[in-house]
Amino acid sequence: MPTTHTCYAAIDIGSNAVRLLIKKVKEDETVLNKRLSKVLLLRVPLRLGFDVFSLGEVSETKAVKLRRLMKAFRQLMKIYDVTDYRACATSAMRDARNGKSIIKKILKDTGISIEVIDGQEEARMIYNNHIECMADRTGNYIYVDVGGGSTEINLLVDGELQHSLSYNIGTVRMLSGAVREEVWGQMHDDLERLTEGLGEVNIIGSGGNINKLYRLAEKKDKKKLRLPVTSLQTLYDKLVPLTPEQRMDTFSLKADRADVIVPAAEIFLTIAKVVRSEYIHVPVIGLADGIIDSLYENKEGEN
Known part of the structure; x- marks a missing residue:
């Protein structure tokens, strides 16, 4: 045929x-x-x-x-x-x-x-792309896509989409000093409220930065494609004191990745702390x- x-x-x-x-x-x-x-x-x-x-x-x-x-x-x-x-x-x-x-x-x-x-449509479109890989997942997940201008968040309970959220918190926006403090507060309050009583909630990460952070991290679960939050914190602590040029030399990063990778890690760590995540799952996904x-x-x- x-x-x-x-x-x-x-x-x-x-x-x-x-x-x-x-x-x-x-x-x-x-x-x-x-x-x-x-x-x-x-x-x-x-x-x-x-x-x-x-x-x-x-x-x-x-x-x-x-x-x-x-x-x-x-x-x-x-x-x-x-x-x-x-x-x-x-x-x-x-x-x-x-x-x-x-x-x-x-x-x-x-x-x-x-x-x-x-932002809401962006969040839904990113999530819908991977609804098939979510079908066999049980438990609670926060699906997080960190971009340059915004962060899109989907709350999943036993593979079912419960909420789609979008915040003007992004890597380029942070580097430009254009993220308002109240937006951080809004995201914190929303996540705390929506995940209250859910028990363990882990993150599914999306975007070029989390994929790069996963590859750079020393300790990770390659079989399950997941990054322990403690391992991300260790890597973040190594990246923060370096200039973008030093990050390029030390970690073989491109110029347009070396600056945004730190605020990206900060966003993921902030969300992980609020929802008490132990792992970030890192499939290769995007808009x-x-x-x-x-x-x-x-x-x-x-x-």
């Missing part, structure tokens, strides 16, 4: 980096088995959040770079015969005064339509995967 391929693409315009993910659907008609497999992943550290959280808008220099990047992504999607795509912008573009005008110009120049999604999963599911629903 013939094998056919359909390709989907996701563009994730984050506060620290912009990503293009392309996955193909491999359909084997003999065994009726369909699966999504990664064809291409590109990550470009445009760092839009450093403009937005300090100046309130995206600078003209970065707006031009974003347009050029979208043109390049458009050509790559043509090369890979992408049949459907979705482009989503998150925290930085939500906050940017000139966000709408930039998106309008990108649509005119490239034909790419960008949606600015709110772009969630976007493609939703495209695939919508297409399947039409058939």
Whole structure:
């Protein structure tokens, strides 16, 4: 029987980096088995959040770079015969005064339509991407995605989604000194209230920083892909006193990771303390995967 391929693409315009993910659907008609497999992943550290959280808008220099990047992504999607795509912008573009005008110009120049999604939708999309891997989990989990501009949190009880929350606490926002103290307090109070009486609550971590922290940590459970909170604390204590340049040399980090990795660890440690977590589970997950999963599911629903 013939094998056919359909390709989907996701563009994730984050506060620290912009990503293009392309996955193909491999359909084997003999065994009726369909699966999504990664064809291409590109990550470009445009760092839009450093403009937005300090100046309130995206600078003209970065707006031009974003347009050029979208043109390049458009050509790559043509090369890979992408049949459907979705482009989503998150925290930085939500906050940017000139966000709408930039998106309008990108649509005119490239034909790419960008949606600015709110934090709640971002949280749900990230969670929904991994509902299958959660189906066999029992117990209580806080699903945490730490981005450059915001942190998305989902509370799961025996694999069932109970609450989706979003807070303007992110790595780039913290480095820009743009996180208000009351937002930390709100997150602390919400988590304390929602997890009261639940007993043990562990974290499922999402985002590039927690994946890097997991790889750098000396003590971890590789079989179960989980990082003890005590091990994360030890690594954090080693990272904090170093300059970004020293972190690059000592831990072989890229420049756009060396600064944001510390506030990311701080966010995870703060949440772990509030909900009394012992472990952080670290599957490789992200918003772009969630976007493609939703495209695939919508297409399947039409058939």
